[in-house]
Amino acid sequence: xxxxxxxxxxxxxxxxxxxxxxxxxxxxxxxxxxxxxxxxxxxxxxxxxxxxxxxxxxxxxxxxxxxxxxxxxxxxxxxxxxxxxxxxxxxxxxxxxxxxxxxxxxxxxxxxxxxxxxxxxxxxxxxxxxxxxxxxxxxxxxxxxxxxxxxxxxxxxxxxxxxxxxxxxxxxxxxxxxxxxxxxxxxxxxxxxxxxxxxxxxxxxxxxxxxxxxxxxxxxxxxxxxxxxxxxxxxxxxxxxxxxxxxxxxxxxxxxxxxxxxxxxxxxxxxxxxxxxxxxxxxxxxxxxxxxxxxxxxxxxxxxxxxxxxxxxxxxxxxxxxxxxxxxxxxxxxxxxxxxxxxxxxxxxxxxxxxxxxxxxxxxxxxxxxxxxxxxxxxxxxxxxxxxxxxxxxxxxxxxxxxxxxxxxxxxxxx
Numbered sequence: 001x002x003x004x005x006x007x008x009x010x011x012x013x014x015x016x017x018x019x020x021x022x023x024x025x026x027x028x029x030x031x032x033x034x035x036x037x038x039x040x041x042x043x044x045x046x047x048x049x050x051x052x053x054x055x056x057x058x059x060x061x062x063x064x065x066x067x068x069x070x071x072x073x074x075x076x077x078x079x080x081x082x083x084x085x086x087x088x089x090x091x092x093x094x095x096x097x098x099x100x101x102x103x104x105x106x107x108x109x110x111x112x113x114x115x116x117x118x119x120x121x122x123x124x125x126x127x128x129x130x131x132x133x134x135x136x137x138x139x140x141x142x143x144x145x146x147x148x149x150x151x152x153x154x155x156x157x158x159x160x161x162x163x164x165x166x167x168x169x170x171x172x173x174x175x176x177x178x179x180x181x182x183x184x185x186x187x188x189x190x191x192x193x194x195x196x197x198x199x200x201x202x203x204x205x206x207x208x209x210x211x212x213x214x215x216x217x218x219x220x221x222x223x224x225x226x227x228x229x230x231x232x233x234x235x236x237x238x239x240x241x242x243x244x245x246x247x248x249x250x251x252x253x254x255x256x257x258x259x260x261x262x263x264x265x266x267x268x269x270x271x272x273x274x275x276x277x278x279x280x281x282x283x284x285x286x287x288x289x290x291x292x293x294x295x296x297x298x299x300x301x302x303x304x305x306x307x308x309x310x311x312x313x314x315x316x317x318x319x320x321x322x323x324x325x326x327x328x329x330x331x332x333x334x335x336x337x338x339x340x341x342x343x344x345x346x347x348x349x350x351x352x353x354x355x356x357x358x359x360x361x362x363x364x365x366x367x368x369x370x371x372x373x374x375x376x377x378x379x380x381x382x383x384x385x386x387x388x389x390x391x392x393x394x395x396x397x398x399x400x401x402x403x404x405x406x407x408x409x410x411x412x413x414x415x
Contacts, residue, residue, distance in 0.1 A: 015406025029074035088393030099390035152396030154199030197227035199392030222350030331365035
């Protein structure tokens with residue numbers, strides 16, 4: 001029995017290696033795959049022929065030989081990216097984002113919702129909205145439910161990924177909410193769940209070209225709080241208690257403001273977009289922030305981060321003080337994280353980084369507090385569009401239900 005189990009595990013591992021090699025390098029001849037993963041040509045041929053019969057891979061023509069030598073041409077094989085689909089979901093404190101994608105992460109369709117109103121924030125309302133939207137997306141794009149490999153959910157807060165449970169989503173759901181179980185009951189498709197920032201970090205890894213991605217990086221999501229994921233050798237580092245990388249909850253200003261985590265003086269209370277918004281509203285007036293007052297029609301409820309940045313650019317000095325403090329403490333915390341983890345790259349994700357001055361100010365403070373002129377060179381802005389946050393869930397689903405299983409989930413759905 002043990003030998004059988006080991007054989008099946010080895011087969012799954014080899015299938016995964018082949019799929020990952022094609023994903024990272026594009027369509028390849030079988031011999032090239034054999035050389036890359038150090039598996040015999042015969043074994044690669046047997047496995048790829050099997051996966052071709054299952055519909056997992058397909059042939060994409062022949063390799064063009066530069067030396068035009070005579071002989072048998074090499075047939076290129078590729079993943080059949082349009083054979084099946086996955087759904088990605090992002091659940092944050094004020095927004096819900098849902099997208100339908102193929103196996104390459106290419107978007108077929110998507111929907112975004114504002115869930116900031118309290119009436120929207122109930123488990124039943126949000127989960128029903130997700131299931132209803134998924135069904136609508138399937139129907140609209142002529143996708144059959146049996147062609148969906150699975151659904152990945154990225155949600156704020158602490159998550160038990162093995163159980164598919166949201167342990168604490170800071171008020172969106174009740175604690176210890178079995179999201180996987182409930183959505184699987186409603187949609188009858190496999191579901192996986194993880195923290196939204198880790199999910200986005202996976203998307204950053206999986207949907208960037210192999211030439212630009214770094215094996216070791218810190219991924220920081222800026223807005224509405226500050227979330228972080230640590231990537232080591234292209235895998236998310238979770239820590240002993242599944243809490244690694246909580247940059248937003250490093251204490252930078254003690255005792256400071258009370259944080260939602262229960263501590264005081266966390267980075268989120270000083271430097272997050274939410275904290276900037278709260279502080280700006282406290283000084284909001286025609287005298288203290290004239291430009292901001294003008295563009296928001298004198299209504300504090302109209303203020304958002306982009307208004308604040310615009311008012312800074314147009315000379316509101318009191319807003320400048322708030323942004324200056326926020327970027328300084330952000331740089332302090334980021335410098336600490338870089339010292340601890342020694343990443344090749346820091347990737348920043350958030351609407352604020354659309355503005356060069358905000359990014360430049362952060363880099364300037366980072367250089368000052370770290371005493372290292374070259375440190376800002378490892379800072380990059382994420383390639384993921386802000387409105388496509390659901391791609392984190394897509395990456396989760398593709399890893400869990402396709403690549404990690406060596407395409408097994410696709411085989412099972414065909415049978």
